[in-house]
Amino acid sequence: MLGEPDYTMNDLFAQLGLDSSDEAIDNFIENNKLAKQEALIDSNIWSDNQRMFLQEEWRKDAAWVEVIDELNVRLHPDA
Template sequence: MEVFNHNLESLFQQLGLPSDKSSIDTFIDTHALEDGDDLTQASFWSVSQKQFLTEAKLQDADWVEQIDMLDTLLRKS
């Protein structure tokens, strides 16, 4: 069994987004989720990004921890 240690940078790479710290910070600062919003259905994702996020969550894939972290970071208080 392979064990992957994904991080936020590798998640952004997987999503086809710039993955340097500054780009990630900018993405988080310019995108937000409200209570009740589903990360996987957010309007700012492309169809393929939504598909990846949805499948990773459904399969409880190695990416889930990072996807959950991104979900939390996008929820502004």
């Protein structure tokens, strides 16, 4: 039986409809740092559809959770 796929940050950005090149991801993260208390899904950097995807995948504890968590950590450098 095959396990769930291991998604990458590039896969997540493509899924969100964003430029998924390494450089674009680094630029996005650098330009969208979140305050320590700001929740990833509450940020105004997301469209409604992007926010819904992130919330739903996080809530389901789906295959995307690991990479969503990584994005959350990278966007909260001071946490």
